[in-house]
Amino acid sequence: MAAAPPAVAVDGGMAAAKVASQAYLETKAGKDTRVLIADLCKQFYSLGWVSGTGGSITIKAHDDSIPKRQQLILMSPSVVQKERIEPEDMYVLATNGSILSSPSPKPCPHKPPKCSDFAPFFLKAYDMRYAGAVIHSHGIESCLVTMVNLLSKEFRITHMEMIKGIQGHGYYDELVVPIIENTAHENELTEQKIPWEQLIKYSL
Structure with missing residues (x-):
């Protein structure tokens, strides 16, 4: 061994x-x-x-x-x-x-x-x-859902089979994903612009 x-x-x-x-x-x-x-x-x-x-x-x-x-x-x-x-x-x-x-x-x-x-x-x-x-x-789908409502700060979805892939979620649960305004350059997404506690809560 x-x-x-x-x-x-x-x-x-x-x-x-x-x-x-x-x-x-x-x-x-x-x-x-x-x-x-x-x-x-x-x-x-x-x-x-x-x-x-x-x-x-x-x-x-x-x-x-x-x-x-x-x-x-x-x-x-x-x-x-x-x-x-x-x-x-x-x-x-x-x-x-x-x-x-x-x-x-x-x-x-x-x-x-x-x-x-x-x-x-x-x-x-x-x-x-x-x-x-x-x-x-x-x-492209990820980008499009953020544009359904340009004023929305989050995307909500439920009754979807794939939600079971997210820890703590099932078919009938509601998944909430924060929407963060993009910048021209990724390094401009500073700590101040990202709600980390909210974002990490809904990640895998």
């Missing part, structure tokens, strides 16, 4: 964290998570849930030997067509947001890799909801 990989040094030095994370990512959990994100990006693209370079998928590399709050976070890159993402294209982040590993640049015409501007918000969901994964969708 293989020895358990070392845990990530959350409060330690960056060098120690990188050494630990490299061993961690070489485990089956790390490799499988890379492949899963790449596969999901392709599938979501085909379903229209993400478009072009828009949207993101981030998953913690689950390993029973490492406490969930210390598990490494793998994140799909920005400025890359989602249907073309490969397992080696992922960013690796520590739970404090430090980038431990970046994908290698590819030759022209590929753009240099870039970590998502939404990374701070993903980390917030991991911290506040003890999440194992966070998905940022650019689905």
Whole structure:
């Protein structure tokens, strides 16, 4: 039986964290998570849930030997067509947001890799909801429901089979999703503009 990989040094030095994370990512959990994100990006693209370079998928590399709050976070890159993402294209982040590993640049015409501007918000969901994964969708349906009533601050829905996929909800329950006014650039969505307590309450 293989020895358990070392845990990530959350409060330690960056060098120690990188050494630990490299061993961690070489485990089956790390490799499988890379492949899963790449596969999901392709599938979501085909379903229209993400478009072009828009949207993101981030998953913690689950390993029973490492406490969930210390598990490494793998994140799909920005400025890359989602249907073309490969397992080696992922960013690796520590739970404090430090980038431990970046994908290698590819030759022209590929753009240099870039970590998502939404990374701070993903980390917030991991911290506040003890999440194992966070998905940022650019689905056209998601955009359209926010435009049914331009003055509404939330979207409400009930009697839908898929509501059962949301923790604590069933077919007859009402799901309430906050609507947050968008900005021209994702990094302009500051802490002050997002009602975190309300948003996290209705997330997975």
